[in-house]
Amino acid sequence: xxxxxxxxxxxxxxxxxxxxxxxxxxxxxxxxxxxxxxxxxxxxxxxxxxxxxxxxxxxxxxxxxxxxxxxxxxxxxxxxxxxxxxxxxxxxxxxxxxxxxxxxxxxxxxxxxxxxxxxxxxxxxxxxxxxxxxxxxxxxxxxxxxxxxxxxxxxxxxxxxxxxxxxxxxxxxxxxxxxxxxxxxxxxxxxxxxxx
Amino acid sequence: xxxxxxxxxxxxxxxxxxxxxxxxxxxxxxxxxxxxxxxxxxxxxxxxxxxxxxxxxxxxxxxxxxxxxxxxxxxxxxxxxxxxxxxxxxxxxxxxxxxxxxxxxxxxxxxxxxxxxxxxxxxxxxxxxxxxxxxxxxxxxxxxxxxxxxxxxxxxxxxxxxxxxxxxxxxxxxxxxxxxxxxxxxxxxxxxxxxxxxxxxxxxxxxxxxxxxxxxxxxxxxxxxxxxxxxxxxxxxxxxxxxxxxxxxxxxxxxxxxxxxxxxxxxxx
Numbered sequence: 001x002x003x004x005x006x007x008x009x010x011x012x013x014x015x016x017x018x019x020x021x022x023x024x025x026x027x028x029x030x031x032x033x034x035x036x037x038x039x040x041x042x043x044x045x046x047x048x049x050x051x052x053x054x055x056x057x058x059x060x061x062x063x064x065x066x067x068x069x070x071x072x073x074x075x076x077x078x079x080x081x082x083x084x085x086x087x088x089x090x091x092x093x094x095x096x097x098x099x100x101x102x103x104x105x106x107x108x109x110x111x112x113x114x115x116x117x118x119x120x121x122x123x124x125x126x127x128x129x130x131x132x133x134x135x136x137x138x139x140x141x142x143x144x145x146x147x148x149x150x151x152x153x154x155x156x157x158x159x160x161x162x163x164x165x166x167x168x169x170x171x172x173x174x175x176x177x178x179x180x181x182x183x184x185x186x187x188x189x190x191x192x193x194x195x196x
Numbered sequence: 197x198x199x200x201x202x203x204x205x206x207x208x209x210x211x212x213x214x215x216x217x218x219x220x221x222x223x224x225x226x227x228x229x230x231x232x233x234x235x236x237x238x239x240x241x242x243x244x245x246x247x248x249x250x251x252x253x254x255x256x257x258x259x260x261x262x263x264x265x266x267x268x269x270x271x272x273x274x275x276x277x278x279x280x281x282x283x284x285x286x287x288x289x290x291x292x293x294x295x296x297x298x299x300x301x302x303x304x305x306x307x308x309x310x311x312x313x314x315x316x317x318x319x320x321x322x323x324x325x326x327x328x329x330x331x332x333x334x335x336x337x338x339x340x341x342x343x344x345x346x347x348x349x350x351x352x353x354x355x356x357x358x359x360x361x362x363x364x365x366x367x368x369x370x371x372x373x374x375x376x377x378x379x380x381x382x383x384x385x386x387x388x389x390x391x392x393x394x395x396x397x398x399x400x401x402x403x404x405x406x407x408x409x410x411x412x413x414x415x416x417x418x419x420x421x422x423x424x425x426x427x428x429x430x431x432x433x434x435x436x437x438x439x440x441x442x443x444x445x446x447x448x449x450x451x452x453x454x455x456x457x458x459x460x461x462x463x464x465x
Contacts, residue, residue, distance in 0.1 A: 020384075022396030029403035033410075033432060040421045040428075125416060132420055136413060143409075 019173040027180050034140075034184055038191060041133045048129065053196060055130025058123060063114045064193040067107055068185065071145075074103020075182040078152065078175050085164040085171060093164045097156045100178070104149030111142050134192055141188055144181045152178060228463070231456045234302055238448050241299035241441055247292025248332060249438075255285025256339070260425045262358070265418035268351035275346040275354050282343035286336035293333035300325020300375065303444065306451050307382040310392060317382045324375025331368045335361040362424045363415070369408040369433075376405035376440070392451040397443060404440045407432055 017024060045052040077099035084093035115135075118124075125135040151174045158167065253259035262274050275282060300322050307318035342349070342357035383391065383398030413422035414429055421427040 020395070020399075022394065022399045025396045025399040026403045026406075029400070029436075030406065033407060033428065036427055036432060037421060044420070129420065132417060132422075136410075136417075136422060140410060 019176045020169055023173050023176065027176065030144075030180060031184075034137075034187075037133075037137055037140075038187065041137070041191065044129050044133070051128050052130045055123075055128055055134065056193065056196070058118075058121065059134070059193050060114060060117060061193050063110060063117075064189055067110050067114075068189050070103050070107045070110065071182050071185050074100045074107070075179055077103060078178050082171065082175050085159075085168060088165065090159065090164045094156065094159055097152060097159065101149055101152045101156060104145055104152060104178075107145055108142060108149065111138065111145075137188055137192065141181070141184055144184065148174075148178045148181045229455075229459065231452055234305060234452050235449065237298050237302040238445060238452065240295040240302075241445055244292050244295035244299065245438065245441060247288045247295070251285040251288030251290075251292065251336065255281045255288065256336075257281065257285075260430050261362075263419070263425045264362070264414075264423040266355075268355040271358050272346065272349075272351040272354040275343050275358070279343050279346050283340055286340035286343065289336040290333050290340075293329045295329075296332065297326050297329040299445075300329070302452075303379060303448060306392060306448060306455070307379065309455055310382050310386045310388075315382075317378045317385075321375050321378035321382070324371055324373075324378060327368070327371035328375055331365060331371055335365045338364060366411045366414045366424055366429065369411045372437070373405045373408055376401040379444070380405070392454060393444075393447050397447055400440060400443060404436045407436055 077096045081093050081096035081100060084096055118131075118134075123131050125132050155167075155171050155174055257278060262271055266274075303325070304318040304322040307321055308315065311317050338357055338361040342354045342361070346354060380398040380401035383393040383401070384395060386392055410422060410428050411433065414424050417423050417426075419426070422429050424430060
């Protein structure tokens with residue numbers, strides 16, 4: 001902020017953080033909560049490595065991998081949508097954004113299928129500490145995915161009705177949030193599914 | 197001792213401006229505001245925090261609270277061992293709770309200046325504050341019931357009251373959510389060139405609101421981060437509740453100062 005205001009004459013556009021002013025407080029807070037959860041997971045795993053390893057092996061790594069691909073592809077679509085919107089290319093922007101929405105929706109569906117598979121195999125949140133963390137961490141993340149997908153879908157509808165020109169800062173905020181959802185999954189996937 | 201401090205500030209404050217302000221009496225119109233009352237009401241959250249934390253954390257010893265997974269004999273032992281402290285603490289907590297409502301009324305008044313007389317955010321914020329006050333007022337009356345006659349009550353009864361107090365406390369989180377969301381929205385829709393509250397405070401209010409949502413998991417787990425004594429449900433939620441107060445209260449003083457200056461400029465024009 002102060003850096004930006006210190007050099008006002010650098011050009012028409014001031015240097016600034018992307019997204020709405022101050023939204024970084026929300027994002028940093030959200031990341032801090034998940035970090036607490038990850039820390040708590042690691043500490044509890046340290047106390048009982050056998051149970052946690054047993055739980056990890058019961059997860060469906062293939063489905064976790066597919067979900068990672070879906071989310072990363074969706075995030076890439078959002079990046080392209082923002083770039084197209086900044087360039088004023090409405091058709092492309094909408095197409096890419098639709099891809100992002102589809103990625104989020106597919107992730108949510110796939111996650112529900114994965115939960116059903118786990119429950120079928122007799123694993124619920126009360127099975128062990130590992131599954132408590134598995135269901136709560138991925139569940140909170142899934143809530144983020146659903147909210148993020150709804151936000152992206154809202155922008156898609158707004159773009160269809162009013163064009164892509166206005167509200168770019170607001171869309172930047174939405175895209176930022178989406179990348180946070182993405183970033184969290186990139187930590188969650190190795191932490192729960194991969195690392196021994 | 198610490199309980200005495202906030203009201204004393206009020207008393208020190210009160211006599212001061214009265215002789216020093218001859219002008220407002222003549223300049224006062226129907227629309228003018230007594231900012232002293234607003235400031236005193238803004239201080240009232242200090243009474244709330246002092247009584248609440250003394251009662252809950254110091255006398256009650258609920259920092260962190262006895263765990264959700266304790267057996268009936270274990271939790272009853274706690275209530276029997278701390279019977280007197282719990283009684284004193286819970287009385288303080290219940291008595292302090294309404295000061296949160298007074299404070300919410302100040303925030304509501306400032307929001308009204310942002311959104312205009314027909315706005316609904318100031319009212320939702322006030323309702324959320326009122327309900328949050330009730331949420332910190334009822335659990336101590338439940339816990340004091342458990343402590344009172346703890347020596348003759350069966351273990352299961354004490355455990356049930358302890359559980360009930362926590363569920364009343366945690367599952368009513370949406371009351372604070374609507375308060376925070378109303379405050380955050382008002383801050384972000386402020387169209388002044390320099391907003392009354394910095395925008396990051398609005399996002400902080402949203403964050404604290406979001407952070408309450410995992411409390412839905414309190415009934416699902418008796419241990420771990422989502423239990424009522426856990427890392428998220430206790431430490432995250434309780435610390436951030438007070439952090440938000442500690443941020444909003446000084447910002448409210450700043451906003452009141454600006455509104456007062458604006459009013460004075462308007463009256464002079």
